[in-house]
Amino acid sequence: MASSVLRDARRIVVKVGSSLVTNEGRGLDEVAIGEWSRQLAALVRGEGSERREVIMVSSGAIAEGMKRLGWTSRPSEVRELQAAAAVGQMGLAQMYETKLREQSMGSAQVLLTHADLADRERYLNARSTLLTLLQLGVVPVINENDTVVTDEIKVGDNDTLGALVANLVEADALVILTDQRGLYTADPRRDPQAQFVHEAKAGDPALEVMAGGAGSSIGKGGMITKIVAAKRAAGSGASTVIAWGREPDVLLRLARGEAIGTLLVAQTQKMQARKQWMMDHLQLRGSVTVDAGAAAKLRGEGKSLLPIGMVAVEGDFARGDVIAVRDVGGTEIARGLANYASAEARRLCRKPSSEFENLLGYVAEPEMVHRDNMVVFSA
DSSP: OHHHHHHSOSEEEEEEOHHHHTTTTTSOOHHHHHHHHHHHHHHHHTTTSOOOEEEEEEOOHHHHHHHHHTOSSOOOSHHHHHHHHHHHHHHHHHHHHHHHHHTTOOEEEEEEOHHHHHSHHHHHHHHHHHHHHHHTTOEEEEEEOTTTOOGGGOOOSHHHHHHHHHHHTTOSEEEEEESSSSEESSOTTTOTTOOEEOEEETTOHHHHHHOOSBOOSSSSOBHHHHHHHHHHHHTTTOEEEEEETTSTTHHHHHHTTOOOSEEEEOOSOHHHHHHHHHHHTSOOOEEEEEOHHHHHIIIIIOOOBOGGGEEEEEEOOOTTOEEEEEOTTSOEEEEEEOSSOHHHHHHHTTOOGGGHHHHHSSOSOSOSBOGGGEEEOOO
């Protein structure tokens, strides 16, 4: 299992922490960033193996800003953190652009907040942008937009951001590069009896018990954030590797199937995970009520929901929002991604697809909710 997860991964998100990027706060580590860039470029080009699509999630903006501003300790005031991020992000983006360009590789900077991923339209836009960059052979370098972020829209740490990006693009694997060789049963810096964990199931509650607190004065994360990130990534079917960022050729060796670091294996298949995400994590903005015939087709035959079977629409939702599908008794029988906004859906109730263009002036899809984008609950 350990050798096959990364070897078979075609789309990989790599996250690297502040202490590695900035050499424990002493400034951007040009050599290390150059090494990671070389490996990323080799993966994209398919040197020694099949071509991969890679995304880099990099911390370091605030730490680099602190160094440039001459600050020796991390400030507590939001305005100062935002100022440090603004200063440091310039150098961070420039360094990645320079090092990837040296490898004849294009790069792109993408700054995200939680609000970008919570809002469905912005989520889809971010996904579309990243997938287009990957198709173009460009390496996106992602960081949280700390210059404008507030507690209400904050992701919180880049381990979590890496997991959210893995979910966003439906990556096969998340690689978290850190200053530790992987996960131990206890903090090896304090407990000489700590045992190394080579492989475990992502989401295993025992992992969070093992994980300690933050291990660096520069970054905000610790092993616990990596464990939780692996659990989040597993929700969309991505397994996670936690490995030492200075291990020689770590990304290339992982891609070849070498067992390095700790592998946290996702237990969920991709399609199942996507439907689980729809079922458990998205806020519902509305619903449609269907007649008995449509309800039977959804439950018994796994069909898509057609507007001709809809009798009512509730709420105010947009195309791409998750909506509930209810029977005439009000029981939720399914939920999924709406192909039409609520105002349009109301006009389409009880109508065949042949009338859509006359009613709306266009036809987006023949279905209100396609079966591939729907979770059906058992009766």
